[in-house]
Structure formats: structure tokens, C-alpha cells
Amino acid sequence: MTMTPAAHSAAVTDLVARYRAVPPGTPVRLAKPTSNLFRFGSAPGDDAGRIDASALTGVISVDAGARTADVQGMTTYEDLVAATLPHGLMPLVVPQLKTITLGGAVTGLGIESTSFRHGLPHESVLEMDVLTPDGKVVTATPDGEHAELFAGFPNSYGSLGYALRLRIELQPVAPYVRLEHRRVPTSQLAAVITEVCGPDGPDFVDGVVFAPGEQYLTLGTFTDDPGPGPSDYTGQKIFYRSVRERTQDVMTVHDYIWRWDTDWFWCSRALGVQNPLTRRFWPSRYRRSDVYRRIVALDRRYGFSNRLRRLTGNPQEEPVIQDVEIPVERLAEFLDAFHTDIGLAPIWLCPLRLRGERSWPLYPLEPAELYVNAGFWGTVPEKPGGPDANNRRVEELVADLGGHKSLYSTVHYDEGEFWKHYNGPAYRALKERYDPHGRLPDLFTKVTGSGRS
Numbered sequence: 001m002t003m004t005p006a007a008h009s010a011a012v013t014d015l016v017a018r019y020r021a022v023p024p025g026t027p028v029r030l031a032k033p034t035s036n037l038f039r040f041g042s043a044p045g046d047d048a049g050r051i052d053a054s055a056l057t058g059v060i061s062v063d064a065g066a067r068t069a070d071v072q073g074m075t076t077y078e079d080l081v082a083a084t085l086p087h088g089l090m091p092l093v094v095p096q097l098k099t100i101t102l103g104g105a106v107t108g109l110g111i112e113s114t115s116f117r118h119g120l121p122h123e124s125v126l127e128m129d130v131l132t133p134d135g136k137v138v139t140a141t142p143d144g145e146h147a148e149l150f151a152g153f154p155n156s157y158g159s160l161g162y163a164l165r166l167r168i169e170l171q172p173v174a175p176y177v178r179l180e181h182r183r184v185p186t187s188q189l190a191a192v193i194t195e196v197c198g199p200d201g202p203d204f205v206d207g208v209v210f211a212p213g214e215q216y217l218t219l220g221t222f223t224d225d226p227g228p229g230p231s232d233y234t235g236q237k238i239f240y241r242s243v244r245e246r247t248q249d250v251m252t253v254h255d256y257i258w259r260w261d262t263d264w265f266w267c268s269r270a271l272g273v274q275n276p277l278t279r280r281f282w283p284s285r286y287r288r289s290d291v292y293r294r295i296v297a298l299d300r301r302y303g304f305s306n307r308l309r310r311l312t313g314n315p316q317e318e319p320v321i322q323d324v325e326i327p328v329e330r331l332a333e334f335l336d337a338f339h340t341d342i343g344l345a346p347i348w349l350c351p352l353r354l355r356g357e358r359s360w361p362l363y364p365l366e367p368a369e370l371y372v373n374a375g376f377w378g379t380v381p382e383k384p385g386g387p388d389a390n391n392r393r394v395e396e397l398v399a400d401l402g403g404h405k406s407l408y409s410t411v412h413y414d415e416g417e418f419w420k421h422y423n424g425p426a427y428r429a430l431k432e433r434y435d436p437h438g439r440l441p442d443l444f445t446k447v448t449g450s451g452r453s
Contacts, residue, residue, distance in 0.1 A: 001057065001058040001079060002058055002059055002083065003060050003072060004060070005060055005061075007055075007058075008056075008058070008060050011056055011072075012129070012131075012137065012165075015051065015053065015055070015131070015164070016131060016135065016137060018051050018052075019051055019131060019135055020135045022051070024439075027441065028051065028439070029050050029051070030050075030051055030053040030074070030162060031050040031052045031053060031054075032053060032074060032101070053074045053162075054074070056072040056073055056074040056164060057072060057074045057075050057076070057079070057101075058071075058072050058075060058079070059071050059072070059075060059080060059083040059084075060072065062083055062084055062087050062089070062170075064087040064089060067170040067171065067172070068126065068167055068168065068169060069091075069167070069170055070165060070167050071102050071165070071166050072102075072164065072165055073101065073102060073103030073128075073163035073165065073166060074101050075101060075102050075103075076098060076100065076101050076102075077091070077094050077095060077097075077098060077099075077100050077102065077105070078099065078258075080094075080102060081254070081257055084170055085173070085253070085254060087170075089170040089171065089172055090170060090173050090253070090257065091121070091124065091168060091169075091171075092119075092121075092123075092124040092168075092170070093112050093115055093119070093121045093123075093124065094112055094114075095110035095111065095112055096112055096261065096265070097260070097261050097289040098261050098288060098289065098290070099289065099290040102166055103162065103163035103164075103166065105122075106122045106128070106153065106154060106166065107153055107154065107155075107156055107158055107160075108155065108406070108407070109121075109122075109155055109363060109406050109408075111350055112206075113204035113205055113218075113220060114203065114204055115350060115373075116197040116201070116205050116351040116352055116353050116370070117197075117201075117203070117353075118171070118355060119352065119353065119354050119355040120154070120352065121168075122154040122360070123354065123355045123356075123358075124168050125150075125166050125167070125168055126141070126142075126167045126169065127139055127140065127141045127167045128140050128153070128165065128166040129163070129164045129165040129166075130146075130149060130153065130162065130163055130164065131161050131162045131164055132149075132160070132435070133161055133434060133435035133440045134434065134435065134436070134439060135439075137164065140153065142358070148429075148430060148433070149430065149433075149434060151360060152360075152361055152362055152426060152427070154360050155360070155362040155363040155407065155422065156362055156427075156430075156443060157407060157446055157447060158446070159431075159440050159441060159442055159443045160431070160434055160435065160440075161434060161435075161440075173222060173253045174222035174223055174224050175223075175226070175252065175253060176222070176223045176225065176226050176227075176230060176250050176251065176252055177203070177220045177221065177222060177250070177251050177252075177253055177256040178221050178223045178225070178227070178248075178249075178250050179218055179220050179248065179249040179250065179251065179256075180219045180220075180248060181218050181243045181247055182216060182217045182219065182247075183214070183216050184207075184215060184216065184217055185213070186212075186213055186332050186335065187332065189215060189331060189332060189335075190328050190329055190331050192217065193205070193207075193217065193328055193331070193351050193370070194328055194370060196217065196219060197351050197353065197370060201219075202219040202220055202221045203222050204218075204219070204220030204221075204256075205218070205219055205220070205350075205351050206218055206348065206349060206350045206351075207348070207349035207350075208243050208244075208346050208347070209335060209345060209347040209348075209349060210346050211345055212335075212339040215349070216243050216244065217349075218243060222253070223250070225250075226252075227250040228250075229250075230250050230251050231249050231250065231251055231255075232255065233251075233255065233259060233262060234255065234262050234284060235284065236276070236279060236280070238263055238266075239259045239260070239262065239263065240260075240346065261289045262288065263287070264288075264293075265346075265348060265377065266346055267292060267377055267378070268287070270378070270379075273292075315382060316381070316382045316387070317379035317381060318379060318380055318382045318383075318387060318388065318389070319379050319410075320342060320344055320377075320378060320379065320390050320391055320394065321376075321377045321378070321409045321410070322375070322376060322377075322391070322394055322405065322406070322409055323373055323374070323375040323406040323408070323409075324373070324398045324403050324404065324405045324406070325352065325365065325372070325373050325403050325404045325406075326371060326372050326374060326398070326403040327370075327371055327402055327403065328351070328370045328371060328372050330402065330403070331349075331372050331374075333401060334397065334398075334401055334403070335347070335374075337397050338374070338376075338394075338397065341390075341393050341397070342376075342380060342390055342394065343380060344378050346376075347374055347376045348373070348374070348375035349372055349373070349374060349375075350372065350373040350375070351370060351371070352365075352371050352372075352373055353368070353369065353370050354366075354367050354368070354369075361426040361427075362422055362423055362426065362427055362443070364423055371403070388412050391412055392412050395412055395413060399421070405421075407422075407447045411447045412448075413448075415444055418448070419444065427442075
């Protein structure tokens with residue numbers, strides 16, 4: 001949806017007034033119709049301190065000449081892409097799922113197949129208006145009065161405030177994306193990823209690990225040529241299977257951007273959506289990630305799957321839903337250990353490199369270093385050692401290999417280890433400046449305890 005500057009200003013004024021009216025001591029959360037977090041801690045009907053942010057879900061303007069857009073913080077990437085593609089533009093990085101919001105991708109972390117070239121979504125932000133915990137609205141820029149907040153906002157998960165408006169860079173697109181699916185041996189994976197992610201590489205790079213020793217890289221390049229006709233994976237065909245089955249492909253740029261959303265990567269399989277008969281009768285408008293997540297949230301809330309396992313005598317399952325960044329030279333070690341200790345596949349691979357020398361203190365990746373995001377989302381049998389043993393093993397492995405772990409899902413670090421990984425001193429300095437009265441929960445509490453949004 002589009003939003004005029006006047007309507008945006010009125011929406012901000014209203015939101016700030018309602019925020020300030022929440023009694024001290026009441027947890028504050030912005031009410032959103034969807035979520036891409038995998039922390040299911042809020043009970044139904046727990047509406048105390050929930051502030052409706054539905055008036056901040058639009059695109060204010062697109063400047064095709066400057067290749068920028070002014071966007072409200074709760075705008076989904078689905079709506080943002082719909083507003084920019086008619087101008088022949090797209091955000092530099094579009095996270096994989098349609099209902100991820102721009103503000104969410106900046107205060108959390110987003111990634112996609114352009115990240116080896118353009119970094120993470122917060123690196124294309126030019127300025128942002130932030131509602132800080134003390135009820136003020138400030139404009140944060142890379143070099144202004146609030147430069148420390150600008151740098152510390154990524155990976156703060158709303159604990160330092162909420163983005164109300166963001167001005168972001170855009171990039172030009174072609175109508176189609178040509179794909180090459182290339183199988184690569186494990187022993188050569190790091191070298192091939194490093195090579196294709198060089199300055200003369202394609203426009204997009206990601207990959208899929210289907211099983212130990214079987215992984216493919218997908219190289220995408222903008223093109224004006226549709227070839228014999230672009231492929232459509234929104235119907236009966238399933239995109240991730242094509243990675244294994246074809247060496248070449250072409251998609252429209254729109255369908256490429258959302259190629260993973262239709263089947264939630266491959267996770268729709270667990271819900272039966274990939275069964276040909278089920279798929280035929282499952283309406284296409286409901287083949288999308290937010291629908292699947294709502295089903296999973298209901299299952300987590302009421303424990304249907306766990307009850308069924310108990311009734312059938314099957315072992316309990318532990319959800320292992322994580323994204324981690326591994327230095328490219330340690331990727332083979334990670335995959336070998338992960339296959340042995342966790343045994344979950346497929347695994348998504350997405351190379352990333354920061355765009356420049358700027359420091360992002362709460363998620364301290366090394367400038368110029370190439371990392372590979374490994375994403376894995378499923379369940380495995382519980383191990384001896386507790387219900388979280390598999391996730392704890394992932395955290396241990398990531399730390400041993402010099403990697404980093406995103407915080408959108410379960411976190412099991414103790415407080416000392418957590419702040420060691422996520423720069424406790426820098427965070428505390430920001431918290432003291434922008435939330436001196438502790439109006440919002442701190443980052444550790446937010447991602448591990450009861451303070452969730």
C-alpha cells in the first residue's frame with residue numbers, strides 16, 4: 001500500500017501518543033498481523049501493552065532517479081517489492097519471505113542471495129526515524145547525532161526502539177533471472193563459493209545441501225531474455241526440487257525474488273503441501289510462508305504433534321530452526337559436524353560479505369571476510385542431555401568455528417556467554433543513553449526470556 005507523507009506524519013503522532021500512554025512497568029509490544037520469529041512465548045489474549053502499528057505499513061515514496069525509497073517500518077517486503085518493481089527497481093537485499101518487514105529485517109537480520117555483494121538489509125539504509133524507549137522520535141544517520149544508534153540498531157530486535165520510517169537504496173533489475181544450478185563437491189565448496197562471489201561474479205548466489213556430500217550452488221544473473229519461457233513454481237512444481245533436477249532455468253524477477261516463499265523453502269513438506277493430491281486442492285493463495293507459520297504456531301501452542309507422538313510411541317522431537325554465519329573456510333567442517341551430530345537436511349547456503357568498513361557492533365562480522373549463512377529448519381529426535389541438546393550443540397559448534405548465530409529463534413547461551421558474542425559493553429552504552437529507565441526489555445531478556453514481541 002502507498003502512504004502520503006501527511007498520513008505518515010499523522011500515524012507517527014498517533015503511535016507516539018499511544019506509546020507514551022502505556023503505564024510504566026507494562027511491557028510494550030507492537031501488534032503485527034504476522035511474525036517471522038520462532039519464539040512462541042506469548043499467550044493468546046495477552047494484549048497488555050500491545051500497540052497497533054497497522055498505520056505504518058506503507059511505502060511513502062519511490063525516487064526512481066535517486067534509486068531510493070522512503071518506507072514505513074512495518075511495511076512487508078511483499079508490499080515494498082510490489083511498489084518498486086514497476087519502476088524497474090528492487091531493494092538491494094530482499095529477505096526470502098513475503099511478510100518479513102523492512103523494520104524487522106533491520107532491527108533483526110535479513111539475508112538473501114545478493115548478500116555476497118550488498119551485505120545485509122541494514123547496510124542499504126540511508127537514514128531512519130526511530131521511536132526510542134523514552135518516547136522520543138529521533139532521526140538516525142551514519143554520521144549524525146545518533147550515529148551510534150544507527151550502528152547499534154541492527155540485531156537489537158526492538159530493544160532499542162522501533163523504526164518508523166527508513167530511507168533505503170534500491171538497485172535496477174531486468175525482467176528475468178537466468179539460473180545455473182551447479183553441483184559442487186564438499187572438498188571444493190569453499191573455493192568455488194569464494195570464486196563465484198568475486199567482483200565479476202553473478203548477481204545472485206545461494207545453494208542447497210540435500211545430503212552429506214550432495215550440495216548445489218545456484219548462480220543467478222539478470223537477463224532480458226526469457227528463453228523458452230520462464231518457469232513457474234507457484235503451482236504444482238516445487239522450486240527446491242528443481243535445483244537437483246535441472247542445470248539451467250529462467251524465472252521472472254518477481255518469481256525469483258519469492259521463489260522460497262511458496263513452499264517456505266522446503267518446510268511445507270512437513271505439512272503435507274508437497275503431496276501431489278494435497279497440493280492440487282490446497283488453494284494457491286494459501287501456499288505461502290505466513291500461512292504455514294500460523295499452522296506451526298498453533299501446533300506449538302497446543303502440542304498436537306507431541307501428543308500424537310506420545311500416543312503412537314514415537315520419540316519426542318526437538319525443533320532445530322536456526323540461521324548461522326560460518327567463515328567460508330570453515331564451512332566444510334561445519335557441514336561435516338552438523339551432518340554427524342544433528343542430521344537435518346536440506347540446508348540452505350547463502351554467502352554474505354559486509355559492503356564496506358562500517359562496524360555493526362551488535363553483530364560483529366569482520367569487514368571484507370566472506371561468510372556463508374547456513375539455514376536449517378526442522379525437527380530431529382531429542383538427545384540425551386535435555387530437550388535443547390541439539391540446539392546447544394549448534395551454538396557450541398558455531399562458536400568453535402568463529403561464526404555467529406541469528407537471534408530470531410531459540411537461544412540457549414547463558415547471560416555471560418551471550419554478551420560475549422553480542423558485544424555487551426556496546427549494547428549497555430546504547431541502552432543507558434536511549435533507555436535509561438528500562439522501558440523496554442534488554443536484548444538478552446527479549447530473546448531468551450519473557451519479554452518478546
